[in-house]
Structures are given as C-alpha cells and as structure tokens.
Amino acid sequence: MSQILDAIASPADVKQLSLPQLEQLAAEIREELINVLAKTGGHLGPNLGVVELTIAMHYVFNTPEDHFVFDVSHQAYVHKLLTGRRKEFHTIRTPGGLNGFMLRAESPHDSYGAGHAGTALSAALGMAVARDRAGGKEHVVALAGDAAFTCGIAYEALNNIAHHTRRLIVVLNDNEWSIDKNVGAIASYLNTIVTNPRFDYLHDRAGRFVEMLGGKIALRMARKAEEAAKSILWPSVIFEELGLKYYGPLDGHDIPTLIKTFEFLKTQNRPVLLHVLTQKGKGFEPALHKQKKFHGLGPYDPETGETKPPAQRTYSEVFADTLVKLANINPRVVAITAAMPNGTALDRFQPHHRDRYFDVGIAEEHAVIFAAGMAAKGYKPFCAIYSTFLQRSVDPIIHDVCLQNLPVIFCMDRGGLSGDDGPTHHGLFDISYLRGIPNIVHMDPKDEDELADMLFTAMQYDGPAAIRYPRGTGPGTPVKDVPRAIPIGKGELLQHGENDRVAIFALGALVPMGLEVARNLEGEGISSAVINARFAKPLDVELLEFFARNVDVILTLEDHVLMGGFGSAVLEEVSNLGLSTPVVRIGWPDHFIEHGKPDALREKYGISAAAANEKLRPYLVQPRMLQRVTLPPPRL
Numbered sequence: 001m002s003q004i005l006d007a008i009a010s011p012a013d014v015k016q017l018s019l020p021q022l023e024q025l026a027a028e029i030r031e032e033l034i035n036v037l038a039k040t041g042g043h044l045g046p047n048l049g050v051v052e053l054t055i056a057m058h059y060v061f062n063t064p065e066d067h068f069v070f071d072v073s074h075q076a077y078v079h080k081l082l083t084g085r086r087k088e089f090h091t092i093r094t095p096g097g098l099n100g101f102m103l104r105a106e107s108p109h110d111s112y113g114a115g116h117a118g119t120a121l122s123a124a125l126g127m128a129v130a131r132d133r134a135g136g137k138e139h140v141v142a143l144a145g146d147a148a149f150t151c152g153i154a155y156e157a158l159n160n161i162a163h164h165t166r167r168l169i170v171v172l173n174d175n176e177w178s179i180d181k182n183v184g185a186i187a188s189y190l191n192t193i194v195t196n197p198r199f200d201y202l203h204d205r206a207g208r209f210v211e212m213l214g215g216k217i218a219l220r221m222a223r224k225a226e227e228a229a230k231s232i233l234w235p236s237v238i239f240e241e242l243g244l245k246y247y248g249p250l251d252g253h254d255i256p257t258l259i260k261t262f263e264f265l266k267t268q269n270r271p272v273l274l275h276v277l278t279q280k281g282k283g284f285e286p287a288l289h290k291q292k293k294f295h296g297l298g299p300y301d302p303e304t305g306e307t308k309p310p311a312q313r314t315y316s317e318v319f320a321d322t323l324v325k326l327a328n329i330n331p332r333v334v335a336i337t338a339a340m341p342n343g344t345a346l347d348r349f350q351p352h353h354r355d356r357y358f359d360v361g362i363a364e365e366h367a368v369i370f371a372a373g374m375a376a377k378g379y380k381p382f383c384a385i386y387s388t389f390l391q392r393s394v395d396p397i398i399h400d401v402c403l404q405n406l407p408v409i410f411c412m413d414r415g416g417l418s419g420d421d422g423p424t425h426h427g428l429f430d431i432s433y434l435r436g437i438p439n440i441v442h443m444d445p446k447d448e449d450e451l452a453d454m455l456f457t458a459m460q461y462d463g464p465a466a467i468r469y470p471r472g473t474g475p476g477t478p479v480k481d482v483p484r485a486i487p488i489g490k491g492e493l494l495q496h497g498e499n500d501r502v503a504i505f506a507l508g509a510l511v512p513m514g515l516e517v518a519r520n521l522e523g524e525g526i527s528s529a530v531i532n533a534r535f536a537k538p539l540d541v542e543l544l545e546f547f548a549r550n551v552d553v554i555l556t557l558e559d560h561v562l563m564g565g566f567g568s569a570v571l572e573e574v575s576n577l578g579l580s581t582p583v584v585r586i587g588w589p590d591h592f593i594e595h596g597k598p599d600a601l602r603e604k605y606g607i608s609a610a611a612a613n614e615k616l617r618p619y620l621v622q623p624r625m626l627q628r629v630t631l632p633p634p635r636l
C-alpha cells in the first residue's frame, strides 16, 4: 500500500517525485501515521497537519546541509519518515525505538532537538548567524505553530532576527490550536489576518496566478498582488514591523503552491515569515472532531479513534476535582494553567469557576509572575504547571514569589519519570531547583488522598508551596470528602520497631517501594522503620535525628535525580547534626534518561526495591556502634 513511502530512503528521493506522486506520498504518510500511532500513541493531530508542509520543505531544501528547526518538534514525525527512518518508524516512542521529538543523536537531519515550546526561532537564528560568520550558503528554516507565538522567547528572537541575519525563513504553522484552542491577543490577531474577506479574495487570486502560469514571474506577480493586499489592509503586519517580510496566509495543504513559495523564499536576501494555514488532524475524522484529544494520546482504535479510559481517576483529575472543592469554600482560590488545561485536568475546574480560571498560553514565566501579582492582592493562585515546564520559571519563582514570600502554590504535574516522551519531559529536577530557595515548602504525596490533603494544606499556608505528583494514576486510594491539613515539615511514620536497623525515608510515589524494601529486610530477619517523608523541604529533622542516632543505616527513595534531591537533603541534615550515619540513596543518576516504559527504566537504573536491598547489604553485615539517644520515640 505504501509503495512510494517505502521507496523513500532520503529526502533526495522526494525530489524525484512528480506532483501526483507527492500527493500520493502525502496519503501514504497519513495512513502510516494513523496506523503506527494507533499502537504506540503519540502526537497524531499535529503530524497529520504538517504532511504536505514537510513534504514541500524536503522537496525544496536539502537537509542535512540545510537545517530545519521545529518548535517543540512534536510535529517532526513526517520529517523522520522522509529522512531515512521509515523502517524504524513503527518503533517511535517505544523502548529503544525512535524518539518522539527531534534528537540530534538520532539523525544528522535532526539539526536541533526540542520538546519544550518556543525555542525554534532563537535556535534557528543562532544557526543562521553561525552560518553567516562562516560564509555558508545553507538555509535555516524554523517551523513554529501558532501557539509557539504565545511564548515570550519567540518575541525575544523576533526582536533580534532582522538585526543579526539577512537569511532566515520562519514558517508559522497556524492551525488555531495549541493543545486546547489557542488563546490570547496573538491568536485573535492571527485570526483577523486569516479571516479578512478582502485579503482572502486577493490571496485566492494570487494562488490562481501561481497555478495557471507557474514559475517565478507568476509568483512575483502573485506576491505583488498579496503585498498590495497587505498594504491596503494592514498599515503594518506585526512581523514586518519587526523586520521579517511577511508572506501568506497560504493553504498549508497545497503542495504545488508551497513548493513554489519555498523556491521563492529561498532566493530572498532578508528574513521572511511565511504564514501557512493547516488543519490539525487532517485526514482522520475522529481527530478533526476531537482536536484536544488527538494532539497527543496513547494507543487508539485506528478505525474509530476510541481509546481506553483509565480505570480510575488520575492524579491530575484528583488535583482538579479537589481544587473545585477548595474554590467552593475559598473565594480567593484561582487556577492558572500555561496552555495545559487538558494535561493538568484544569478543564474540569473551568466549568465550575469560569471567572477564576486562567489559561495564559505557553507562558510559564508569565504564569508565575501573574500568579505573584494576584497573590500580592490577596488571592491564592494554584499554578498548575508540569514539573518539566516549570523549569522555565526558576527566576520568577525566586525573584517574584519566594523573595516576597507570596502564597503561590505550584502544582507540579508529571513530577517524576514521564515515560514515553523521554528526557525533555521527565520531571526529575524540581526538588533540586526549588530546594535551595528560601521560604518555599516542597510536598510529595504518597497517594491521591494525600494529594488532596496537601492541596488543602497549601491553601491554608501563608507562603509559597510546591506539590509534585506523578503522571497518570496512583494506588487508587479513596479520597476523603473533606481534606485534612498536614503539619508542615512533618513526616508520617508508617512502621517502626524496637530494634530497627534501617530507617527508610521514602518520598511520594516511592512509599510503596519503601514498604517493599522493609518486607524484604524482614524476610532476612532485619527490622526497619518506614517513613512517608511527605516533605522534601522542610525536612522532618526531629524524626531524622531520632533515626540517625538509632539505626545502622538510612535509606532514601525518590523519583528524582540524586544530585540536589531529597536524599541529598537528608545527607546534609545528618551532617548538620554532626552524625555519621550512613545514608544510602536511591534515585536517578547524573544522566539524561531516555524515553521508555517507567517500570523498565526504573529497573534499568536501579530505582527498585531489589536494588535498594542490594545497596543496603554492606551496611548490615555488622551492627554499627550506636550511642542510643533518649529522644522520645516518634509516634506512629
């Protein structure tokens, strides 16, 4: 069925195809995307939307000499199919298979990796400037979605482009969608350009010229008509004011027009922005009806698009449902998302409290400072941002929130390993990047009910707080109707005996692993205490001191990098106490973790009970000389 696609070993093969063959190639790619992602999951909608665009780009440009920089790069699957990875495409996002994003290590055609939004224009400009300095002739093309233009960085790049290079092509892929509907003034502005009927008319005429006559002369005439249209309608197009010549809007599914336009843009000696209109999910009915769902999803039925709903509420859903309750009782509670209403489940909150729900676009730094402003006026902003995307906001967290001790609550979804998306999306750094900031409290629930309690605790706390919780579902613990406040900085002692030799401090989702380690030890006749640490900051120093003085070894467990993480905090505190109790730490190494299934990756990197028991063994050969203390034993 995929005769043409099967024969594409590199972009050179694309250039040999006739127009009807290119159209056929587009159809075959769509079929491949729908069938493969039905098994692996992935970013179906965005990729279905850029099939023709990517084909035209590869028809005109020559990667890897020319460079494509894709924003987020979740829409690079078609590019992968055309750049020698067709045979492995069925492995995308599976362990050991192709990554779901551009990856420099994966192919010379992936000239720049990404996973977070808004970086394409800056990176492309950097490459263009490096090329100019070397006297190179290659082209640099940045492809960014309309939602990428809600990112501040995109404007920081636009502020610089025309000052630093004369040759850069920016393609604005406008499908009106972020993951949810794109929001804000920029989305409205793009919509105004696109929907102006006069402009449409002239644009159609321009398109017809190209079709009828073909070639550069016709294209020049067509462009003239468009430019005339623009100058009639727009005293200025924002991009032109910033020094990029604006072209478009073009139908992003019209291969011949795209090809001719790219041929033309290649000849330009000034930075240009091409505005193309595409349809997210094109060619798959279910994706056209459910844009949000098909942005990125797990396996589905390739005929109907049906997916298996999770058997129980996810952590994100428990978070959003609890926030509805908190907002019911506290009129100061507001919810903020940075373009992730679906992923954070805040789309469940929005219908209940429309006027206290804010989607600010892909703008995490702004989200945090906006929250700080609201908090300064007495509100309780709950800022729901994935752990990995909150990395963007470290300075606003320090400078705007914590320095002023404002009660902003960071609800860090996907805290811990994220799985199939890989290193750009694992939330493995938040303890490290937050722990050193004065004033902040860092909480990690062991289950869904404790998440609800922590949200309630944070609401009552008069200062900045962060709560991290894992992707997907938890142990399924029923959530109480009314949440309870947890004392700040107090751990929960889950088990404790007279002759404990090990104290296991487990954080968040790894509490069940802590209990498993204890059971294994018990099987060997060794008694141990298990503590649900609850707080990475402040630590429960009282509990820690008691055990540091009374056991042979402390074990810490965290779904986080070891460096600067929870175990590091425990080590520091043991040292502060002037004690020399050995601390064995389990967590992620100083290494970017590839994509894969969480259980398999944990196994591979030794984040398991078996690995913990093994690491404890040398410390249990002989009992340590203990100077038992007279502290009162902590209560269970």
Ligand SMILES: Cc1ncc(C[n+]2csc(CCOP(=O)(O)OP(=O)(O)O)c2C)c(N)n1
Binding pocket: 046, 049, 071, 072, 074, 075, 115, 116, 117, 144, 145, 146, 147, 148, 149, 173, 175, 177, 178, 179, 280, 295, 338, 339, 340, 362, 364, 389, 392
């Ligand atoms: C910093 C950051 N925040 C949030 C996200 C999550 N995210 C991935 S794709 C996306 C929407 C992208 O929309 P757009 O750029 O218009 O591309 P499209 O998917 O519509 O093609 C978002 C919000 C991200 N990748 N990076």
